[in-house]
Amino acid sequence: MTTPTSTLDSDLVKQVNRRFVTGVTVVTTMDGDVPRGLAVNAFASVSLEPPTVMVCVQRTSGTHDCLFRSGHLAVNILSTEQADVVTRFAGKSLDKFAGLDWAPGPFGSPLLARSSAQVEVEIRERLQASTHTVFICRVVDARVSDAPPMIYSAGRFFDGGQLTELA
Numbered sequence: 001m002t003t004p005t006s007t008l009d010s011d012l013v014k015q016v017n018r019r020f021v022t023g024v025t026v027v028t029t030m031d032g033d034v035p036r037g038l039a040v041n042a043f044a045s046v047s048l049e050p051p052t053v054m055v056c057v058q059r060t061s062g063t064h065d066c067l068f069r070s071g072h073l074a075v076n077i078l079s080t081e082q083a084d085v086v087t088r089f090a091g092k093s094l095d096k097f098a099g100l101d102w103a104p105g106p107f108g109s110p111l112l113a114r115s116s117a118q119v120e121v122e123i124r125e126r127l128q129a130s131t132h133t134v135f136i137c138r139v140v141d142a143r144v145s146d147a148p149p150m151i152y153s154a155g156r157f158f159d160g161g162q163l164t165e166l167a
Helices: 010-018 064-069 083-090
Strands: 025-031 034-040 043-048 051-058 072-077 102-104 110-112 117-129 132-144 150-153 156-159
Touching: 025 051, 025 064, 025 083, 025 110, 034 051, 034 083, 051 064, 051 072, 051 117, 064 132, 072 110, 072 132, 110 117
Parallel strands: none
Antiparallel strands: 025 034, 025 072, 043 051, 051 132, 072 117, 102 110, 117 132, 150 156
């Protein structure tokens, strides 16, 4: 059977992706003694038994290679109090942790203060998917705060605590 080829317009694909509401995360790890991290919106739960999540990271990211070498990483689900943090980690600064309040998790991954929730994970699989690596990870530690999560849609950030339930 022949697979049809597609010549989708990349702008159209971006418009479709922007319609999907997502959480805002910062994925962190240690690169030797240096904390490293980047903003990621491609994060999802895979399984509850065992607790497994996935994170997708573009291979050209400056943080990709240290994540690829690492055995553990943390996913910090940002709160509405962290607009400054998402801007910092979406950029290309060399020291994104300068002046930032964080602490190592039980397995050493940086956990960002003020986050809505955090998981520290053990990387189990690294799958190559075109321009990205999909990290399949087993959750080894989890934390939740009362701070409402930040959400992202159509290029803007919103307060996840102010959602209106549909009838």
